[in-house]
Amino acid sequence: MQLKQANSAQWRDMQHVWGATWSLTPGPLVGPFSVRLTTLSGKQTLTAQDVIPKNWAPKATYTSRLNFA
DSSP: OEEEOTTOOOOEEOEEEETTEEEOOSOOOOSOEEEEEEOTTSSOEEEEEEEEOTTOOTTOOOOOOOOOO
């Protein structure tokens, strides 16, 4: 899983904590954020553009309607 901040071209790798929980350090981070998910096999990638809003909050849950086919 990777995260990209607003006005950045750099995708940053996130660390898997457990289940569906991921983390990224250090901060501060500036939203909105785009999220990129890649299958373990590396054969499929999904990108959700600006799916986390500018006024995001730590430990909040955000959703997208994207799914792997």
